[in-house]
Amino acid sequence: MRDFLYQNLSTIASLQIGEIGYISEESLDNIPLKLLEMGCLPGAEVQLIQIAPLKDPIYICVNGSHLAIRTETAAQIKILKSE
Amino acid sequence: MANKPIKVALIGNPNTGKTLLFNQLTGLNQKVGNYPGVTVDKKEGVSKLSATQNAIITDLPGTYSINPTSMDESIVLKTLLKKDIKESPDVILVVADVENLKRNLLLFSQIKDLEIPTILAINMVDQMHKKGISIDVSVLKEELNTEVVLISAKKNEGIKEVKEAIIRCHVAAKASPLCGINHKIDPDYFAKLKEISPNYSLYELWLMVTQNNFPETITASEKAALLSFKQDISKLKKYQHKETIYRYQEINKILKKTYLVDKSKASDVRSKLDKIFTHKIFGYIIFFLILLVIFQSIFDWASVPMDFIDGLFANFSELVKEALPEGVFTDLLTDGIIPGIGGVVIFIPQIAILFLFIAILEETGYMSRVVFLMDKIMRRFGMNGKSVIPLISGTACAIPAIMATRTIGNWKERLITILVVPFTTCSARLPVYAILIALIIPDTKIFGLFNLQGLVLLSLYALGFGTAILAGYILHKTLNINSKSFFVIEMPNYKIPSFKNVFFEVVEKTKAFVFGAGKIILALSIVLWFLASNGSSDFKNAEKNVSKLDVSQNLPSDELDKKIASYKLENSYIGMLGKSIEPVIRPLGFDWKIGIALITSFAAREVFVGTLATIYSVEANDDDVTTIKQKMASEINPETGEKRFNFPVGMSLLVFYAFAMQCMATLAIVKKETKTWKWPLIQLVGMGLLAYVSSLIIYQILS
Ligand SMILES: Nc1nc2c(ncn2[C@@H]2O[C@H](COP(=O)(O)OP(=O)(O)OP(=O)(O)O)[C@@H](O)[C@H]2O)c(=O)[nH]1
Numbered sequence: 001m002r003d004f005l006y007q008n009l010s011t012i013a014s015l016q017i018g019e020i021g022y023i024s025e026e027s028l029d030n031i032p033l034k035l036l037e038m039g040c041l042p043g044a045e046v047q048l049i050q051i052a053p054l055k056d057p058i059y060i061c062v063n064g065s066h067l068a069i070r071t072e073t074a075a076q077i078k079i080l081k082s083e
Numbered sequence: 084m085a086n087k088p089i090k091v092a093l094i095g096n097p098n099t100g101k102t103l104l105f106n107q108l109t110g111l112n113q114k115v116g117n118y119p120g121v122t123v124d125k126k127e128g129v130s131k132l133s134a135t136q137n138a139i140i141t142d143l144p145g146t147y148s149i150n151p152t153s154m155d156e157s158i159v160l161k162t163l164l165k166k167d168i169k170e171s172p173d174v175i176l177v178v179a180d181v182e183n184l185k186r187n188l189l190l191f192s193q194i195k196d197l198e199i200p201t202i203l204a205i206n207m208v209d210q211m212h213k214k215g216i217s218i219d220v221s222v223l224k225e226e227l228n229t230e231v232v233l234i235s236a237k238k239n240e241g242i243k244e245v246k247e248a249i250i251r252c253h254v255a256a257k258a259s260p261l262c263g264i265n266h267k268i269d270p271d272y273f274a275k276l277k278e279i280s281p282n283y284s285l286y287e288l289w290l291m292v293t294q295n296n297f298p299e300t301i302t303a304s305e306k307a308a309l310l311s312f313k314q315d316i317s318k319l320k321k322y323q324h325k326e327t328i329y330r331y332q333e334i335n336k337i338l339k340k341t342y343l344v345d346k347s348k349a350s351d352v353r354s355k356l357d358k359i360f361t362h363k364i365f366g367y368i369i370f371f372l373i374l375l376v377i378f379q380s381i382f383d384w385a386s387v388p389m390d391f392i393d394g395l396f397a398n399f400s401e402l403v404k405e406a407l408p409e410g411v412f413t414d415l416l417t418d419g420i421i422p423g424i425g426g427v428v429i430f431i432p433q434i435a436i437l438f439l440f441i442a443i444l445e446e447t448g449y450m451s452r453v454v455f456l457m458d459k460i461m462r463r464f465g466m467n468g469k470s471v472i473p474l475i476s477g478t479a480c481a482i483p484a485i486m487a488t489r490t491i492g493n494w495k496e497r498l499i500t501i502l503v504v505p506f507t508t509c510s511a512r513l514p515v516y517a518i519l520i521a522l523i524i525p526d527t528k529i530f531g532l533f534n535l536q537g538l539v540l541l542s543l544y545a546l547g548f549g550t551a552i553l554a555g556y557i558l559h560k561t562l563n564i565n566s567k568s569f570f571v572i573e574m575p576n577y578k579i580p581s582f583k584n585v586f587f588e589v590v591e592k593t594k595a596f597v598f599g600a601g602k603i604i605l606a607l608s609i610v611l612w613f614l615a616s617n618g619s620s621d622f623k624n625a626e627k628n629v630s631k632l633d634v635s636q637n638l639p640s641d642e643l644d645k646k647i648a649s650y651k652l653e654n655s656y657i658g659m660l661g662k663s664i665e666p667v668i669r670p671l672g673f674d675w676k677i678g679i680a681l682i683t684s685f686a687a688r689e690v691f692v693g694t695l696a697t698i699y700s701v702e703a704n705d706d707d708v709t710t711i712k713q714k715m716a717s718e719i720n721p722e723t724g725e726k727r728f729n730f731p732v733g734m735s736l737l738v739f740y741a742f743a744m745q746c747m748a749t750l751a752i753v754k755k756e757t758k759t760w761k762w763p764l765i766q767l768v769g770m771g772l773l774a775y776v777s778s779l780i781i782y783q784i785l786s
């Protein structure tokens with residue numbers, strides 16, 4: 001098992017480029033159904049690949065899907081970061 | 084005896100190769116491209132499965148689940164919920180991408196629960212080895228309780244197996260839910276739902292409730308009972324979330340036994356390319372350079388073949404004139420039809436080059452990167468990153484571009500995109516621009532590198548995009564529509580464009596352009612020629628009237644002939660029509676002949692050149708057969724004695740064509756997509772006024 005450092009404030013939007021996080025169980029209700037269906041599930045690994053020039057949208061890889069989502073959505077999805 | 088054809092629907096995630104498979108099965112040539120949302124409408128085709136069995140295959144837009152968030156996706160839901168025997172599919176062929184099987188199986192599991200016979204075709208298996216993927220097909224078949232076929236639509240592998248599977252699946256008509264997921268969420272709740280009707284599967288009933296989409300066959304009492312489930316919306320939402328998570332859990336269990344990826348084989352070409360193409364600064368520079376190269380080459384590469392074709396048609400006209408006996412029919416051919424058709428055909432090189440670049444952009448996966456780069460900017464102008472795809476593909480034609488807006492979930496953003504797309508410079512404007520630029524802009528190089536004519540063309544494209552975006556801003560601020568949605572787009576992997584796909588795409592589209600415009604111009608040039616060669620009594624007495632004029636007294640005979648010919652044209656029916664609108668367009672620098680071309684352009688812009696060619700041919704002295712460009716260059720404005728197409732007139736015309744909504748087919752499609760005449764009328768009037776005022780200003784300043 002890995003050690004998770006629980007950070008209350010971190011969301012997908014706060015990841016650095018290349019950084020990895022795991023979607024937390026508690027944000028289930030905040031994830032839009034469509035994102036869930038595209039593989040953005042609690043427990044899934046998320047990697048931030050790129051941030052668009054004007055800081056929005058962001059480009060992530062989650063559960064094997066490469067997606068671009070807006071920061072407003074990303075800021076609602078809490079994550080755990082591994083140390 | 085032949086059996087009744089089997090109805091097969093192709094369903095799957097976007098960009099999994101459904102359309103390419105459809106093309107392989109049916110022999111048709113539907114559009115394929117490497118970004119999600121290429122197909123936005125249903126398309127049917129016939130496929131021969133065996134000697135005695137045919138199938139009617141329906142290609143559908145891609146979707147991530149049966150819960151739609153945009154119009155293209157809801158087409159899939161509607162197809163599935165239809166209980167009409169004639170239309171509902173007998174067999175569903177789910178097309179999945181081997182690389183992302185897990186996510187693809189979510190949709191598969193939903194469809195399976197509809198209890199319709201289903202086949203799983205796992206596509207792109209040509210990539211398996213490279214990506215280090217291995218699949219245990221026999222176990223997968225058992226676990227999913229369905230036919231599973233590995234295929235490569237690109238390499239044409241496994242197509243025969245798909246056909247056999249369709250027949251087997253249809254005969255067995257085996258249809259069972261995958262895992263009855265909903266029962267596990269809340270058994271009582273879903274048992275009650277199922278009690279409502281025995282005619283539908285539980286999942287169908289659940290979809291009717293969640294999607295508010297009822298088939299016609301449903302009775303009023305059943306509908307009322309279903310609607311009662313909608314009272315607790317938050318519960319519905321929660322159960323939908325739970326359902327998705329359960330489905331993924333089941334899928335993970337199955338894939339653990341059957342699907343293996345050797346991660347060490349993963350290459351990172353994709354991330355390297357993404358670092359460049361989506362870079363903060365380089366991203367935009369590259370995008371701009373790509374556009375620059377495209378519009379430069381349209382001019383640079385095409386001018387030689389274009390002049391060649393132009394000359395060819397002039398020679399052809401002359402040949403026909405010599406070979407056929409003099410008469411009305413020969414005149415119709417040489418003065419009406421041949422120049423008219425020539426006015427379309429000479430633009431094939433340019434159109435084909437444009438289509439080639441668009442096809443390559445669409446096949447590489449670059450389009451989605453542009454969506455990513457532009458989303459934030461487009462949002463300020465009332466649109467959405469996805470609006471970029473219609474705006475770019477609108478350079479080919481506004482009609483498919485307007486259809487392509489179906490992928491935009493937010494209605495306001497979609498409407499604004501529909502309304503502004505006709506400002507993008509479509510391929511029908513290209514002929515008008517090309518000929519006018521060639522007439523008024525010198526063919527010189529700037530910095531020894533950029534062709535000046537090419538730069539002017541580029542600025543016209545920029546003018547189109549710029550106006551589209553500005554109009555978007557105005558609409559954004561004035562339209563009072565509330566619609567909320569959120570944005571997500573999948574970033575496909577980069578691909579080297581398949582030569583075959585690109586080639587077919589270019590050939591198909593160019594053919595459509597030439598035949599579409601060709602048909603119109605053929606009809607128009609006959610009408611024009613007739614109207615130009617007949618007229619009132621003044622027309623019939625042309626010789627007498629002209630020779631009566633003082634100035635005509637001592638003219639040499641060929642000068643006199645010319646005078647008579649133009650007198651005739653002015654007094655022909657077409658001349659009378661043109662003269663009647665001349666006062667309106669004179670302030671823009673246009674004479675009545677250009678006016679006629681403006682009128683015919685409402686059928687389609689690209690007939691502008693053909694129309695002028697026909698009019699000038701009728702007027703021209705019979706012996707001198709010249710190219711279209713020469714004809715236009717030598718047209719004289721009788722009032723000033725200068726060239727008709729001088730700089731001010733040319734610029735005024737260019738601006739007019741950049742802004743005016745001269746395309747009936749576009750108006751019709753806007754009506755279809757917005758379901759009211761209000762928006763196309765607003766476009767017609769708004770763009771028309773803008774065109775008139777801008778041309779007026781330009782001409783008055785320049786002249
Ligand atoms: N390597 C490989 N590429 C494929 C295969 N099948 C399709 N493609 C490519 O995948 C891309 C998508 O193909 P389409 O047929 O347009 O996909 P679609 O499912 O119809 O996409 P939408 O209409 O957007 O839902 C294209 O670039 C195809 O060339 C295959 O078997 N192998």
Ligand SMILES: [Mg+2]
Binds near residue numbers: 101102115143144
């Ligand atoms: Mg398709």
